[in-house]
Amino acid sequence: MSIFKHTIKRIFRNKIQLIFIILFPLAYMSLGLIDDQRPLKAAIIDHDQTELTERLIRGLETMAEMKAVKEEDIERDLKALKVDYVLVIDQGFTEQLIRGESGGLSEYTVKESNVSRPLSFYLRQWADQVGTIATAADHQSDAFYTSYKQYEDRAPLKLDNRPIENQQEEKSRKVLGFLVIPMLYTSLIAGLQIISNRNNHTLYRTLAAPVRIRSYMLQMIGSFLAVALIQLTFAMLVLKWGYRVPMNDSEWGIYALLILFSVAAVSFGVAVSSISKSILQACLIGICLIEPISMLGGAYGPLDWAPDFVKTISQFTPVYWVMDGIDQLLHGQSLLELGKEAVMIILFAIIFFLFGTIRKTDIAK
Amino acid sequence: MIIEVRNLIKRYNDFLALDHISFSIREGEIFGLLGPNGAGKSTTISILSGLTGFDGGEVLFLGKKIGRNEMDSKRELGIVPQDIALFEDLTAQENLDYFGRLYGLKGKLLKDRVKEALAFTGLTERRKDRPKGFSGGMKRRLNIACAILHHPKLIIMDEPTVGIDPQSRNHIMQSIKELNRMGSTIIYTSHYMEEVEEICTKVAVVDRGRVIAQGTKEDLKSLVSSEEKIMVELSTVNFTMVEGIKKIESISECVVNGNRLDVVGKKGEKNVSRIIQVISESEADILSLNVEKPSLEAVFLTLTGRSLRD
Numbered sequence: 222m223s224i225f226k227h228t229i230k231r232i233f234r235n236k237i238q239l240i241f242i243i244l245f246p247l248a249y250m251s252l253g254l255i256d257d258q259r260p261l262k263a264a265i266i267d268h269d270q271t272e273l274t275e276r277l278i279r280g281l282e283t284m285a286e287m288k289a290v291k292e293e294d295i296e297r298d299l300k301a302l303k304v305d306y307v308l309v310i311d312q313g314f315t316e317q318l319i320r321g322e323s324g325g326l327s328e329y330t331v332k333e334s335n336v337s338r339p340l341s342f343y344l345r346q347w348a349d350q351v352g353t354i355a356t357a358a359d360h361q362s363d364a365f366y367t368s369y370k371q372y373e374d375r376a377p378l379k380l381d382n383r384p385i386e387n388q389q390e391e392k393s394r395k396v397l398g399f400l401v402i403p404m405l406y407t408s409l410i411a412g413l414q415i416i417s418n419r420n421n422h423t424l425y426r427t428l429a430a431p432v433r434i435r436s437y438m439l440q441m442i443g444s445f446l447a448v449a450l451i452q453l454t455f456a457m458l459v460l461k462w463g464y465r466v467p468m469n470d471s472e473w474g475i476y477a478l479l480i481l482f483s484v485a486a487v488s489f490g491v492a493v494s495s496i497s498k499s500i501l502q503a504c505l506i507g508i509c510l511i512e513p514i515s516m517l518g519g520a521y522g523p524l525d526w527a528p529d530f531v532k533t534i535s536q537f538t539p540v541y542w543v544m545d546g547i548d549q550l551l552h553g554q555s556l557l558e559l560g561k562e563a564v565m566i567i568l569f570a571i572i573f574f575l576f577g578t579i580r581k582t583d584i585a586k
Numbered sequence: 587m588i589i590e591v592r593n594l595i596k597r598y599n600d601f602l603a604l605d606h607i608s609f610s611i612r613e614g615e616i617f618g619l620l621g622p623n624g625a626g627k628s629t630t631i632s633i634l635s636g637l638t639g640f641d642g643g644e645v646l647f648l649g650k651k652i653g654r655n656e657m658d659s660k661r662e663l664g665i666v667p668q669d670i671a672l673f674e675d676l677t678a679q680e681n682l683d684y685f686g687r688l689y690g691l692k693g694k695l696l697k698d699r700v701k702e703a704l705a706f707t708g709l710t711e712r713r714k715d716r717p718k719g720f721s722g723g724m725k726r727r728l729n730i731a732c733a734i735l736h737h738p739k740l741i742i743m744d745e746p747t748v749g750i751d752p753q754s755r756n757h758i759m760q761s762i763k764e765l766n767r768m769g770s771t772i773i774y775t776s777h778y779m780e781e782v783e784e785i786c787t788k789v790a791v792v793d794r795g796r797v798i799a800q801g802t803k804e805d806l807k808s809l810v811s812s813e814e815k816i817m818v819e820l821s822t823v824n825f826t827m828v829e830g831i832k833k834i835e836s837i838s839e840c841v842v843n844g845n846r847l848d849v850v851g852k853k854g855e856k857n858v859s860r861i862i863q864v865i866s867e868s869e870a871d872i873l874s875l876n877v878e879k880p881s882l883e884a885v886f887l888t889l890t891g892r893s894l895r896d
């Protein structure tokens with residue numbers, strides 16, 4: 222146990238390192254708090270110009286900033302991000318709708334972006350309900366307008382609040398992703414500790430004493446885990462009481478999942494140390510691995526936009542599983558339902574651990 | 587025998603680092619392992635301390651065969667690594683505390699042993715300082731202190747005096763003799779002849795992974811030469827005296843050099859007393875007398891045709 226205690230002591234004694242371990246995640250998470258959602262910009266080209274389309278436009282106006290776009294410029298303006306969403310209403314759309322036929326609406330968005338999802342969502346709901354009213358009015362124009370107005374007065378079509386709630390969860394998810402990334406970064410310190418013991422020859426001396434290498438590694442990893450636990454606890458407290466990030470009553474579940482993840486993260490740091498000769502090398506290798514792992518795993522944001530093969534690859538990162546678990550917890554699942562995620566994270570921890578400890582058996586030089 | 591090494595072979599890939607090394611050490615000896623850079627000294631020590639595996643031969647410690655990672659033998663060994671092995675961010679005392687615990691020391695015993703080791707290496711006053719600010723000599727001393735806390739039966743020192751000032755070197759030399767007097771057997775590795783000559787009772791000379799000679803210092807020196815040179819400085823020199831000396835059976839040469847006589851004779855034949863006898867029959871006073879013995883350096887030069895330090 223003396224290796225365990227001394228390593229903790231040495232980590233705590235290095236003030237700069239300690240500040241980094243505690244404050245870096247807090248600083249990183251605060252980046253995730255920045256609301257990067259700019260106002261949604263939409264354009265509507267209305268070739269129908271009826272009372273109904275006018276009302277539709279009025280509804281959409283409450284959700285986005287309206288821009289004027291020429292039909293031939295749609296593609297260009299979308300690419301230049303002048304608008305996020307363009308709706309083209311064909312002539313005769315209203316008549317068609319009252320007759321009970323679908324069609325007549327064309328939506329244009331930037332493929333990779335999902336910012337305009339609420340608009341599409343609104344449009345679909347509106348079209349559904351208007352279709353229902355048309356059927357009820359027996360496809361008679363006058364009757365239709367009468368019922369439609371009644372309907373709008375009594376129950377004006379407001380966007381179902383689900384997407385808004387989703388937005389909140391997405392924000393929380395983003396901040397938590399911005400905790401997972403610095404956890405990986407600080408895990409490198411575990412590896413650096415091992416490398417420095419190797420390079421200052423204290424490892425040689427330690428193993429010349431009656432100490433088994435397995436016991437040495439376990440004690441080293443144990444001490445980093447203790448430090449990681451302190452780091453995580455601190456971050457969660459700030460998350461809840463400082464940044465006030467809503468976690469849908471899943472704080473404990475998220476905490477538990479992240480504790481599990483910290484085991485994988487520390488093992489990752491140890492694995493990096495085993496392939497690095499110097500501290501500089503470990504840092505470089507670490508950065509080169511952590512960035513893609515985080516991005517692929519979805520810690521920087523969901524991978525909805527990505528092609529399928531990328532989504533498949535992403536499952537080969539531990540970050541994917543922790544983010545997947547966080548997603549589910551934020552959506553009200555309980556921790557007990559996350560068996561698969563937990564198993565995958567543990568699996569990664571074991572793989573990294575084995576990779577980090579089963580290597581060259583000669584430690585003499 | 588406290589340790590016996592038989593036909594030890596160690597390969598690093600294709601490179602044969604140890605080529606049938608054999609030697610044995612009695613309890614209570616200070617055994618010198620002498621050899622130039624790359625001879626295989628550190629490799630031998632890593633094997634003895636159970637840190638490195640080997641490809642052939644055997645090592646017996648206290649009559650028991652040892653392999654890699656033998657915990658029982660590790661407990662009885664104290665290793666002073668060639669490279670200083672200290673935590674720069676822990677104080678001298680904390681370093682000792684850490685390594686002492688690895689050998690199972692704790693509580694009052696540990697405290698006492700730490701105190702003892704600090705006093706022994708003359709670091710008591712600096713015990714609260716970190717080795718970061720230590721001189722090379724102080725670091726070397728602390729490096730030794732960390733290896734003796736648990737009173738090991740066998741202390742293995744791999745070039746413990748590299749790159750330090752004469753004062754620290756002296757201190758270390760004295761400490762080693764002291765440790766030996768207190769009952770530890772010592773293996774002392776070096777490529778400094780003078781050190782080995784000063785403290786070791788037995789020596790093995792290694793070169794390119796092989797033991798090229800071993801025995802007592804005297805054994806080794808007798809390999810090189812069977813003659814000794816005696817220089818006598820006198821108040822006056824006269825012809826009868828020189829002739830008298832030349833007549834001594836074991837003397838082969840006597841050259842006058844101003845007021846000095848350079849005499850060469852067979853070793854171990856009481857040359858000195860015979861020469862003094864001849865001189866005392868004359869009027870002359872002896873101002874000084876020196877016997878030049880062959881050095882281990884010369885031994886190495888003779889055996890390999892190379893000098894020990896490049």
Ligand SMILES: Nc1ncnc2c1ncn2[C@@H]1O[C@H](COP(=O)(O)OP(=O)(O)OP(=O)(O)O)[C@@H](O)[C@H]1O
Pocket residue numbers: 586598601603621622623624625626627628629630668777
């Ligand atoms: N891990 C290793 N891999 C490959 N070769 C090695 C390794 N360790 C040592 N050697 C080689 O084995 C030979 C013996 O090395 P060793 O360190 O034992 O020499 P030494 O006698 O201690 O020399 P020095 O006086 O320089 O310390 C050297 O040629 C060295 O290059």
Ligand SMILES: [Mg+2]
Pocket residue numbers: 627628629668744
């Ligand atoms: Mg060496």
